Amino acid sequence: MRIPCPYCGVRGLDEFAYLGDATLIRPDPAAPGAEAAFHDYVYLRDNPAGLHRELWQHASGCQSWLVVTRDTRTHAIGRVEVARDVAAARGSGAE
Amino acid sequence: MAEPLVARSALRPHVAPHASAAGAHGVTLREVENLTLASVAALRGREAELVQAVRAAYGLDLPTGPARVASGKVAFVGAGPGKWLAVSSAPTEFSTLPAAVADQSDGRTVLRVSGPKARETLATLIQLDLHPRTFGPGDAAMTHAASIAVHLWQVDDAPTYEIATFRTFAATLWRWIVEAGQARGLDARAED
């Protein structure tokens, strides 16, 4: 599997570290129902057969966190976005 | 009065053995000593100010990608989005730049690998394609060589490559390159 890093170019899987689902957003601990929200945030995951947006870090390269769209059936890599840009676009997390 | 800290080479002959093949040398390995090294990271919202400051001080345009620009004794090498490694062969005060600057002079070792067999030697350690079609003078990359994190760039068409690594890995990387260059007419000499 090869991932095109927006900064470095196409690199092998060995240079990347996997984190997981990129669509999760940390719940507000002060909001009502926070305990249940945190349970889902920490434990519940979808397991899609198909496209999955997930976080990868180019750990042996430029260290960027990336949001990679991967087809879980074929490992085909679709879009690769800089995680910081994704967070900024939805107005959450570190910009 | 405290003595100033002076960066010393991580390479000594007992950890970085000399090697010199008989006949013509296909690849030469040396340490690039007495460098001033600094990591430079742009501060959010002040990127343009940093670009201006580097242009004013060194006459260089910071590369936005994995590339190296050099003028005189100073070079800047792309180290990720908004990050650079500043390299100078003379004492240079990079900390005045409007950025997060951290001295790396005693933290990293820079090796120089050059000669007609340099590319072939590095290809045994580095998975990156260094063929001139895709990688040439001025290009830079961060990757790993034999599982050691490296930041490398090409200087000229000899070809000459320079490889920066954390100093604790310098001797191991040295021995890997010596091993890889064994059948390629290697000449390797760390200063005593």
Ligand SMILES: [Zn+2]
């Ligand atoms: Zn990268």
